Amino acid sequence: xxxxxxxxxxxxxxxxxxxxxxxxxxxxxxxxxxxxxxxxxxxxxxxxxxxxxxxxxxxxxxxxxxxxxxxxxxxxxxxxxxxxxxxxxxxxxxxxxxxxxxxxxxxxxxxxxxxxxxxxxxxxxxxxxxxxxxxxxxxxxxxxxxxxxxxxxxxx
Amino acid sequence: xxxxxxxxxxxxxxxxxxxxxxxxxxxxxxxxxxxxxxxxxxxxxxxxxxxxxxxxxxxxxxxxxxxxxxxxxxxxxxxxxxxxxxxxxxxxxxxxxxxxxxxxxxxxxxxxxxxxxxxxxxxxxxxxxxxxxxxxxxxxxxxxxxxxxxxxxxxx
DNA sequence: TGATATAGTTAGCCAGGCTAATAATTAGCT
DNA sequence: AGCTAATTATTAGCCTGGCTAACTATATCA
Numbered sequence: 475x476x477x478x479x480x481x482x483x484x485x486x487x488x489x490x491x492x493x494x495x496x497x498x499x500x501x502x503x504x505x506x507x508x509x510x511x512x513x514x515x516x517x518x519x520x521x522x523x524x525x526x527x528x529x530x531x532x533x534x535x536x537x538x539x540x541x542x543x544x545x546x547x548x549x550x551x552x553x554x555x556x557x558x559x560x561x562x563x564x565x566x567x568x569x570x571x572x573x574x575x576x577x578x579x580x581x582x583x584x585x586x587x588x589x590x591x592x593x594x595x596x597x598x599x600x601x602x603x604x605x606x607x608x609x610x611x612x613x614x615x616x617x618x619x620x621x622x623x624x625x626x627x628x629x630x
Numbered sequence: 631x632x633x634x635x636x637x638x639x640x641x642x643x644x645x646x647x648x649x650x651x652x653x654x655x656x657x658x659x660x661x662x663x664x665x666x667x668x669x670x671x672x673x674x675x676x677x678x679x680x681x682x683x684x685x686x687x688x689x690x691x692x693x694x695x696x697x698x699x700x701x702x703x704x705x706x707x708x709x710x711x712x713x714x715x716x717x718x719x720x721x722x723x724x725x726x727x728x729x730x731x732x733x734x735x736x737x738x739x740x741x742x743x744x745x746x747x748x749x750x751x752x753x754x755x756x757x758x759x760x761x762x763x764x765x766x767x768x769x770x771x772x773x774x775x776x777x778x779x780x781x782x783x784x785x786x
Numbered sequence: 787t788g789a790t791a792t793a794g795t796t797a798g799c800c801a802g803g804c805t806a807a808t809a810a811t812t813a814g815c816t
Numbered sequence: 817a818g819c820t821a822a823t824t825a826t827t828a829g830c831c832t833g834g835c836t837a838a839c840t841a842t843a844t845c846a
Contacts, residue, residue, distance in 0.1 A: 511834085701834095
């Protein structure tokens with residue numbers, strides 16, 4: 475009872491394209507001497523907007539608590555973030571970006587950004603506008619997916 | 631001497647969007663009982679078109695030889711691929727997909743695809759067409775990046 | 787033949803992912 | 817109040833993905 479869902483074609487395109495882009499970006503990060511991996515990047519990106527608890531970080535990235543805890547420890551050792559026990563609820567640990575963390579994020583972002591911009595150099599204005607629109611759609615759809623999907627347990 | 635490169639904005643959008651999509655997809659893969667990680671997926675995807683040597687796999691993913699060798703070992707243990715020493719040049723090891731590997735790829739692809747298709751359900755036809763075009767552009771640009779960039783050593 | 791280059795593997799390191807078990811705190815129920 | 821249950825984080829222990837350095841086996845070429 476499954477007719478040819480028109481979305482499937484785009485879904486397949488996403489599955490082919492996103493890992494490709496991701497591995498180009500990740501390879502570029504590895505080449506650089508910034509000691510950062512995608513997991514760090516996405517966490518820094520979240521923290522630069524506001525401080526978060528470990529649970530919030532885990533939920534919003536669909537990671538287990540132990541995983542995010544270990545990652546934060548690694549980032550703490552690099553001096554990028556700081557753990558603080560919350561005063562309101564002494565169970566929660568808040569994580570905040572340090573000034574060094576902000577600098578690191580900025581540097582790696584500039585680095586990756588300029589590399590990607592080079593790749594885009596030959597795009598026509600129209601292609602670029604299209605790309606921009608497509609990215610915004612992607613962003614909207616997948617950001618919603620992270621929020622709406624059962625983050626930790628809506629069932630039972 | 632750097633004027634506001636118009637590509638930078640799109641580049642930044644890519645940096646914000648692709649990791650987001652990637653982590654939604656990766657989380658979905660983890661949730662599933664298919665024992666597969668992104669590194670396996672992208673390798674299966676390459677092998678389903680044709681057999682490759684370890685060097686070819688490493689180059690095309692910008693990975694070191696030891697890394698790809700270890701990954702292939704893990705996939706071999708799952709029964710997805712087979713190593714064969716080449717007859718022409720006995721140094722090279724060719725990797726081929728097994729029937730189980732094809733099945734595994736197909737299953738995980740269907741699984742992820744249907745999940746993504748669900749996320750796209752509310753898109754208008756126009757948004758979807760836009761997205762499709764944007765993805766094709768992305769694919770073209772980044773596939774070219776993998777081929778043109780110094781894969782292993784054009785310098786010196 | 788003998789030096790050099792190339793293809794893979796192994797060992798050993800660090801980090802990202804997981805589950806299971808534990809500790810500390812809070813919330814809730816009699 | 818006081819006991820139980822839920823929540824938040826950490827630790828330990830596992831597997832895998834990344835890397836470099838060191839090694840083996842084969843090919844190439846002077």
